[in-house]
Amino acid sequence: MERESFKSSFGLFAAAVGSAVGLGNIWRFPYITGKHGGAAFLIIYLICVAAIGIPVMLAEFIIGREGRKSAINSFKEIAPNSKWYLSGVLGVLAGFLILSFYSVIAGWTLEYLIKAITNEFAGKDVNAISNMFTEFTSHPVRPIIWQFIILAFTAYIVGNGIEKGIEKYSSILIPALIIIIIILDIRALTLPGSKEGLSFLFKPDFSKVNGKVIFAALGHSFFSLSLGAGTMITYGSYIKEGENLGRATVNIALADTLIALLAGIAIFPVVFAFGIAPNSGPGLVFITLPNVFPKLPGGYLFAVLFFLLLSLAAITSTISMLESVVAYVIDKFNIDRKKATFISISLVFIVGIFASLSNGPMANVPFFGRTFLDFLDYVTANYLMTIGSMISIIFVGWKLDRSMVKKQITNNGILDVGYLSLYDFVARFITPILIIIVFISSIKGLGV
Numbered sequence: 127m128e129r130e131s132f133k134s135s136f137g138l139f140a141a142a143v144g145s146a147v148g149l150g151n152i153w154r155f156p157y158i159t160g161k162h163g164g165a166a167f168l169i170i171y172l173i174c175v176a177a178i179g180i181p182v183m184l185a186e187f188i189i190g191r192e193g194r195k196s197a198i199n200s201f202k203e204i205a206p207n208s209k210w211y212l213s214g215v216l217g218v219l220a221g222f223l224i225l226s227f228y229s230v231i232a233g234w235t236l237e238y239l240i241k242a243i244t245n246e247f248a249g250k251d252v253n254a255i256s257n258m259f260t261e262f263t264s265h266p267v268r269p270i271i272w273q274f275i276i277l278a279f280t281a282y283i284v285g286n287g288i289e290k291g292i293e294k295y296s297s298i299l300i301p302a303l304i305i306i307i308i309i310l311d312i313r314a315l316t317l318p319g320s321k322e323g324l325s326f327l328f329k330p331d332f333s334k335v336n337g338k339v340i341f342a343a344l345g346h347s348f349f350s351l352s353l354g355a356g357t358m359i360t361y362g363s364y365i366k367e368g369e370n371l372g373r374a375t376v377n378i379a380l381a382d383t384l385i386a387l388l389a390g391i392a393i394f395p396v397v398f399a400f401g402i403a404p405n406s407g408p409g410l411v412f413i414t415l416p417n418v419f420p421k422l423p424g425g426y427l428f429a430v431l432f433f434l435l436l437s438l439a440a441i442t443s444t445i446s447m448l449e450s451v452v453a454y455v456i457d458k459f460n461i462d463r464k465k466a467t468f469i470s471i472s473l474v475f476i477v478g479i480f481a482s483l484s485n486g487p488m489a490n491v492p493f494f495g496r497t498f499l500d501f502l503d504y505v506t507a508n509y510l511m512t513i514g515s516m517i518s519i520i521f522v523g524w525k526l527d528r529s530m531v532k533k534q535i536t537n538n539g540i541l542d543v544g545y546l547s548l549y550d551f552v553a554r555f556i557t558p559i560l561i562i563i564v565f566i567s568s569i570k571g572l573g574v
């Protein structure tokens with residue numbers, strides 16, 4: 127049977143941007159930027175995207191389009207009788223684990239969308255809003271129901287396949303998401319305190335920068351671009367021969383970064399307009415913002431659109447995590463897509479339940495010193511994805527035949543690209559060395 131593919135360039139773009147743009151951009155990026163000193167972090171993040179994220183994404187697309195299989199089997203296809211496929215194993219595992227906890231938080235966004243619609247933030251003080259969050263997230267059942275709904279949506283779309291599922295829905299949701307975020311930006315930028323918020327985001331404070339901050343920027347660039355988790359390899363395997371991989375990669379990375387910035391522009395002016403510290407951490411969008419929405423002119427609509435944005439962004443990402451797992455299950459067990467989807471999502475849900483419970487009934491059951499959800503987040507974002515990305519870039523830089531890399535980047539000599547030898551050099555030396563330096567310095571806790 128012929129492998130499915132993304133039918134149009136826009137479909138590929140929408141699907142990959144859908145994967146990349148998620149809670150990472152709208153929830154995680156603003157709060158870690160807040161925590162690590164605003165613009166200084168942003169600059170380091172941009173360097174990570176350019177010097178590490180883009181080369182790794184291109185490497186993953188190359189592996190996928192050359193192997194034309196799931197993340198694990200693409201390695202097996204290109205480098206038979208070797209251990210490279212273990213990188214794919216790590217990747218699919220990472221995709222699975224990320225989906226298990228990501229779906230919990232994605233579920234929260236739906237609860238908050240309903241809260242916004244029913245105007246539940248109105249008339250509550252800071253404590254009430256913060257209790258509302260703790261009560262909900264620690265509830266033994268409610269978050270799990272929302273998580274189930276997210277997973278069911280995700281499975282429905284993935285079960286319909288690449289063109290009729292992932293491509294179709296991403297092509298609708300991504301433009302919708304961009305329109306929503308622009309409306310939110312306009313509201314935020316016309317607030318009295320907006321200048322301060324913007325200067326926080328765009329004026330660097332380098333005193334906060336150390337090895338850990340750089341590592342956080344690196345980890346976040348992998349997370350935000352969906353790298354090192356089999357996803358982009360899997361999507362690469364659905365890219366048609368005629369697509370320009372280099373151009374697609376740059377466009378996707380730019381769009382992802384731009385949308386993260388637009389999210390920051392929507393959030394920080396609001397935060398500053400109400401004199402709140404920008405470094406409130408993960409609670410930023412679930413506590414800080416709901417607290418100010420009712421005081422904001424037009425705040426009701428802002429709140430509804432904001433949580434709609436979060437939910438949509440989350441779903442286009444969960445799709446891509448599931449696809450990485452499903453593609454592997456199809457390859458491995460040779461079963462049809464619907465069955466593979468059902469099996470995968472059921473397993474994810476089982477692990478995911480524990481991730482959800484770790485905010486409530488199981489909060490006191492430590493998992494290597496953290497709650498289970500935090501542990502999954504920490505291990506995947508900081509280790510699995512870093513290692514997976516490292517292996518992808520080394521595979522393309524050192525193992526793959528140069529003619530194969532050239533074939534993929536130039537579409538068999540049809541495209542005249544000027545960056546072929548630059549890419550070779552970056553993929554062999556720059557990106558791996560940067561990843562190693564950042565990795566070691568953060569483990570040793572060195573201030574760089």
Ligand code: TRP
Nearest residue numbers: 146148149150349350352355443
């Ligand atoms: N990039 C998404 C975000 O920013 C998260 C994500 C989607 C992801 N698919 C992934 C992360 C695969 C790692 C691997 O929210």
